[in-house]
Amino acid sequence: MSNTDFVLAIEDLTVSFDGFKAVDNLIMYIEKNELRVVIGPNGAGKTTVLDLICGKTKSTSGSIKFKNQELTELAEHEIVRAGVGRKFQNPSIYENLTVYQNLEVSYPVGRNVWGSLTFKRTAEVEERVRQVAREILLEDFLDMESALLSHGQKQWLEIGMLLMQEPELLMLDEPVAGMSAKERDQTAELLNRICKNRSVIVIEHDMEFVKKIAHKVTVLHQGKILAEGSMDKVQHDEKVIEVYLGH
Numbered sequence: 001m002s003n004t005d006f007v008l009a010i011e012d013l014t015v016s017f018d019g020f021k022a023v024d025n026l027i028m029y030i031e032k033n034e035l036r037v038v039i040g041p042n043g044a045g046k047t048t049v050l051d052l053i054c055g056k057t058k059s060t061s062g063s064i065k066f067k068n069q070e071l072t073e074l075a076e077h078e079i080v081r082a083g084v085g086r087k088f089q090n091p092s093i094y095e096n097l098t099v100y101q102n103l104e105v106s107y108p109v110g111r112n113v114w115g116s117l118t119f120k121r122t123a124e125v126e127e128r129v130r131q132v133a134r135e136i137l138l139e140d141f142l143d144m145e146s147a148l149l150s151h152g153q154k155q156w157l158e159i160g161m162l163l164m165q166e167p168e169l170l171m172l173d174e175p176v177a178g179m180s181a182k183e184r185d186q187t188a189e190l191l192n193r194i195c196k197n198r199s200v201i202v203i204e205h206d207m208e209f210v211k212k213i214a215h216k217v218t219v220l221h222q223g224k225i226l227a228e229g230s231m232d233k234v235q236h237d238e239k240v241i242e243v244y245l246g247h
Helices: 046-053 076-082 099-105 118-135 151-163 181-194 207-213 231-235 238-245
Strands: 008-017 020-030 035-039 061-066 084-087 169-173 199-203 216-221 224-229
Touching: 008 046, 020 046, 020 224, 035 046, 035 207, 046 061, 046 084, 046 169, 046 199, 076 084, 084 151, 099 118, 099 151, 118 151, 118 181, 151 169, 151 181, 181 199, 181 207, 207 231, 216 231, 216 238, 224 231, 224 238, 231 238
Parallel strands: 035 199, 035 216, 084 169, 169 199
Antiparallel strands: 008 020, 008 061, 216 224
16 A cells, blocks of 8 residues: 555455454545544444544554554554553543543653653643643543542543543544533533544444534444445445444
């Protein structure tokens, strides 16, 4: 494959588990600063695609290029370092630390440990923590123990922990599951904000939420793309209505 302007280029991606193709010859391209939502019935392969991108699962064949770097050859931590962040369905925050501390420990250390004096680095970290806290609506909660946050706020904090690492591609698996209606709206605004300078892939079942955020929707079915395009186009696609929205 030649070089591309896409942030993420997935070509002919296949993964088989005991002869069952969970992802079957998938082709998908994500643009810079695009917010892509992936929908589809259970077992369509949505989470598996994220697992393949972040290196948790190894593909049987095919290519995943992130900014023209082949990810299928890299270990999980190398993929993170390359600029790919992934949030799983269950929040994994440090409940006994404050919001501030959770964000602080997520700051990538070791970029130039010897080059900067401690106090300077601390100022830089503090500035980043406050900037991210504003983005994730937790600016007023920095001193709160994370265990006391609402379910939605915990999800935002986990997104913030990823943002501390300044990923260029952020992947979120059902970010609004279990949230109140108000939190869902706030999360939509939050995602629309953070995709201004990065690409975001979201897996979601909540169609009202998808309408508020998606630049483009990909519908997966049995590991293949069933349809792709605007939410409006996908919603009126006969095949999509038949296998997914009709239920």
